Amino acid sequence: MANEKSVAVLGAGMHPWGKWGRNFIEYGLAAAGDALKESGVDWTDIQYVAGADTIRNGYPGFIAGATFAQALGWTGARVSSAYAACASGAQAINNARAQILAGLCDVALVVGADTTPKGFFKPVGGDRKDDPDWLRFHLMGATNPTYFALYARRRIELFGATEADFATVKVKNARHGLENPYARYKKEVTVEEVLASPMVADPLRLLEICATSDGGAALVLCSMEFAKKHGTQDLVTIDAVSTVTPRFPQIIIEMPNFSTDSSAAVATVGPTFKESVALAAYEEAGIGPEDISLAEVYDLSSALELDWYEDIGLCKQGEAEKLLRDGDTTLGGRVPVNASGGLSCFGEAIPAQAIAQVCELVWQLRGQATGRQVKGATVGITANQGLFGHGSSVIVSR
């Protein structure tokens, strides 16, 4: 399905997700080393390094492309860093892709890694009354799961979703991730166990909310011409990277906001933000949801995965529960979702996560996803969403 805007994936690498308590550079270095080894390209031949940033371990200048480049040994390569909350990794991929498509470089390394603290994500400290992320914790006690729960409750109200449906997503993903060597949680759970876990944000329970993890992921990307010269077999390509903003007025409440936009003065038209993230990717790749073999979506909560089924066009609005209940999104079904185990089995390592989604698709499309292989997969899509109007979707094909 490669098109004139495709770039080739020569290598993918990940450091296992977990709570290792080590420096994030170590995870990024391990992932980059594996991606380079897979690609058969020497580090010293990489012309461009695209880092995915986060802020928690210092500041974005530190958790950045240059830090990984220094750890690999400074070679004078061009470098960039991207911070876009949960979509940081996809923006780093997009930076590398743009350089390659513009003819400014032939081969690039994309790296993201993070070390995360235990418990709820919380904003950077201080007294910051002009930052909505700080203020929503201070004035409302609204954590990330608060927002996930508001969406989950809507599914119950509008579409008749049940708590058992949400738990079933967790059960499915836990099973998918059992043999994934990079997953943090490799343990089967039952619906009963999920529903017996403590309520965090009604109707979402502890086992249904994604943890925060340490991890690292990397990709070696190159031009189609470079890949041909390199003699790569079974070429996997990235055919689209969508990083669109929402459109005004945005009428679904989003983290970290206190309110939606008003649609009184300007009427709402067109798709919602999450729908538009995937639509832009489909449009760029020149394909549609019917072409998709598998999807890796951001299951920050169990219920949120169901929203994504609709947002990426696997089914119509209100039909996600049926898709789940029919087994369509389970390994062996029509279009498996989160064959990797998803965030449910990984926990989120923010700047690495959107890169990790693409790594999984690459291995799936090459038929190398041992223990979780989607048979005959030819096209995959990723979808993710983060704070402050950031989201991404990447389409990968073979």
Add this chain to the structure above:
Amino acid sequence: MTTKTRVPAIDGWFTMDEHAPALLGSRCTSCANVAFPRETYFCRNPHCQGNEFVEIPLSRTGTVWSYTNAGYQPPEPFVAADPYVPFAICAVALAAEQMVVMGQVVPGVGVDDLNVGDEVELVLDTLYADDEHEYMVWKWRPMAATGTTIRQEA
């Protein structure tokens, strides 16, 4: 018992009217777009170049769009009571403004007392207190909560 001075937990987001408080939004003088918290220097409407705004009180009542609760104590900068008391949070649709605004639900009202579509009203309640001040914030209170004890403002 000494009376503490009641002050807003954040300036300019709501009126301190004890009986009929209102959230304070902005209306763009060019395109009439309403925003909360209020805009002061740019209009969110991509087709509008407006940069002048008037302050307007938002509707004091609305209907529950969705709701949840905080089963675990939220991290700082939330200031939690000791011991921690879970509370409900709801997102409320305002008809005139055609927008949804979040807020805590008053103490004593849990998720079992809430339904999507319920009518709720804006009230002021204490977010936290120190030795001298009670820091006030807006909360939502069901207008017809049956079988529930709702703490009235003293």
